[in-house]
Amino acid sequence: MTESLALHPQARAHLAAAATAPGIATLSVPEARLAILGYLDLQRPAPAMAQVQHRFIPGPTADLPVRIYRPPQDPGPHPVIVVLHGSGWVIGNLDLVDEPARVLARDTGYVVLAVNYQKAPEHPFPVPLQDCVSTVRWVHAHATELGVDPHRLAVVGDSAGGNLAAATTAELADTDVAIAAQALLYPALDHQMAAASYTEFAEGFGLDAVDMAWFWNHYAGAGGGEDPRVSPLRAKGFAHLPSTFVATAGHDVLRDEAETYAGLLRDAGVDVVAQRYSGMIHGFWWMDGVLDDSRTLQRDLAKFLVDRLSR
Numbered sequence: 059m060t061e062s063l064a065l066h067p068q069a070r071a072h073l074a075a076a077a078t079a080p081g082i083a084t085l086s087v088p089e090a091r092l093a094i095l096g097y098l099d100l101q102r103p104a105p106a107m108a109q110v111q112h113r114f115i116p117g118p119t120a121d122l123p124v125r126i127y128r129p130p131q132d133p134g135p136h137p138v139i140v141v142l143h144g145s146g147w148v149i150g151n152l153d154l155v156d157e158p159a160r161v162l163a164r165d166t167g168y169v170v171l172a173v174n175y176q177k178a179p180e181h182p183f184p185v186p187l188q189d190c191v192s193t194v195r196w197v198h199a200h201a202t203e204l205g206v207d208p209h210r211l212a213v214v215g216d217s218a219g220g221n222l223a224a225a226t227t228a229e230l231a232d233t234d235v236a237i238a239a240q241a242l243l244y245p246a247l248d249h250q251m252a253a254a255s256y257t258e259f260a261e262g263f264g265l266d267a268v269d270m271a272w273f274w275n276h277y278a279g280a281g282g283g284e285d286p287r288v289s290p291l292r293a294k295g296f297a298h299l300p301s302t303f304v305a306t307a308g309h310d311v312l313r314d315e316a317e318t319y320a321g322l323l324r325d326a327g328v329d330v331v332a333q334r335y336s337g338m339i340h341g342f343w344w345m346d347g348v349l350d351d352s353r354t355l356q357r358d359l360a361k362f363l364v365d366r367l368s369r
Contacts, residue, residue, distance in 0.1 A: 065263075065309055066337025068349050072100075073264060073339065082265075083272040087148060087179060094149045100345040104157040105164050115196050118188045120176060125152050126204070127163040127170040134169075137238075137367040138206035140197055141172040142190050142226070144217030144243075144341065146273030148178050158343055158356070162214070165360035168367070169206050171197060175222070178276040186277070187287055190226045198235045210367045212239040214359070216343050217312070218273065220245025224290035224319070231298045239366040241303040241359055243343050244312050245319070247291040249274055249283030253314035263309045265340035270311055291319050296326040303362040305343075305355055308336035331362055 065073075082090050109128040114121040139162060143155035152174045163170040175189035194213065201208035215223030220242040227240040251270055260267040278288050286293035304320040306313045313334070320332035335342065335351050346352035 064337055065339075066349070066351065068351075069309070069337055069339045069342070072345070072348050073262070076264070082146070082149075082269040087276070090146075091149045094154065097154055097341065097344045100347045100349075101157045102347045104160045107160055107163060110160075115173075115193065117176075117192045119181075119185060120189075122176075122189055122193060123152060123174040124193070125156065125159070125172050127159055127172075129163045129167055131167050134205040135201065135207040136205070137166075137168045137210035137212065137363070138197060138201070138204065138208075139163075139166065139168055139170045139212045139214055139363060140190075140194055141170055142175065142213065142215035142219035142222045143172060144215075144219045144344070145177060146269075147183075147186055147218045147221075147277035148273055150177075154344060157346075161346070161356050162360060162363075165356060166363050166367075168363070169204060171204075182276065183278045183282070183288060187222055187225050187229075190222045191229055194226055194230060194237065195235050208235075210238050211235075212241065212363055212367055213237050214241040214243070214363075215245065216243035217340065218246055218277070219243075220316075221247060221290065225287045227299060228286065228290060228293060231300070237300055239301045239303070239363060240299070241305075241362060242316065242319075243305045243355070243359070244307050244310055244340055245290075245304070245316050246270065246273075246312055247289060247319050248315040249278060249289045251311075253311075253318070255314040256311045259309050259311050259313070263311075263339050265311055267311050291315055291322070296323045296328060299323060299326075299328050301329040301362075301366045302331070303359065304330065304332045305359070306332070306334045307338040307340055307342055308334055309338065310340040312340065329366075333358060 111126040
């Protein structure tokens with residue numbers, strides 16, 4: 059059976075229902091930012107937290123909105139997870155990741171902080187990355203205030219957020235703010251867009267190849283793809299990286315580059331858990347209202363983080 063025939067029936071039904079929606083690459087930036095909010099209709103009701111705090115923290119060029127999620131828990135300090143949400147570096151906001159972040163806090167029992175980093179094209183590379191690095195540094199520096207353990211800090215990112223998570227983790231590796239674990243959910247890791255999955259799933263699976271070109275162009279332009287801060291897959295070494303979880307969707311243009319990245323880390327001796335959700339499509343972490351495998355990913359992610367951060 060080919061990969062296309064193995065598309066999960068729930069994913070197939072979702073794609074059929076969304077088939078008439080215009081592709082991201084056909085939209086203006088404001089139109090795309092409005093269209094992405096449709097993911098809110100694909101999520102379950104958000105679980106209650108003991109506390110959700112909205113605040114701003116200082117970034118390199120602007121104050122950054124963050125949400126801090128606290129589930130019911132025993133006195134800390136507890137591990138802390140920084141969430142860098144998917145966006146194509148252009149669209150998306152804290153509302154879209156609110157429900158997944160709450161689920162992550164509930165499933166792990168840890169404090170979760172999500173940041174609304176600045177977006178391209180108004181703020182192209184390296185600004186979003188600088189915002190994410192600054193956020194992790196802020197969490198580490200304010201660990202006592204937050205009631206968290208700065209030595210048990212993880213970063214989670216999906217899609218473009220996975221790109222930013224990988225680049226942030228690499229930048230902070232071997233510093234006094236070293237990240238203890240990273241989790242990359244169907245991450246974008248290579249500006250070249252040359253992997254075979256770009257051809258296999260070029261159109262009709264929710265994230266078209268032309269959409270990724272649109273996102274990359276806004277974020278990094280035509281050049282700079284060899285810079286590992288843009289393309290973490292292009293780094294010269296990986297042995298310094300922490301325990302890593304890589305989730306891929308079987309029907310996604312980004313599948314192969316993420317699986318190649320996982321293999322490179324494993325070859326370098328890094329502790330890696332790589333899981334392909336074979337019937338799934340890009341963005342399914344945000345879709346637990348319509349895709350059962352979204353909940354499977356949520357559980358697998360939480361298990362990985364609890365296992366690594368409780369050591």
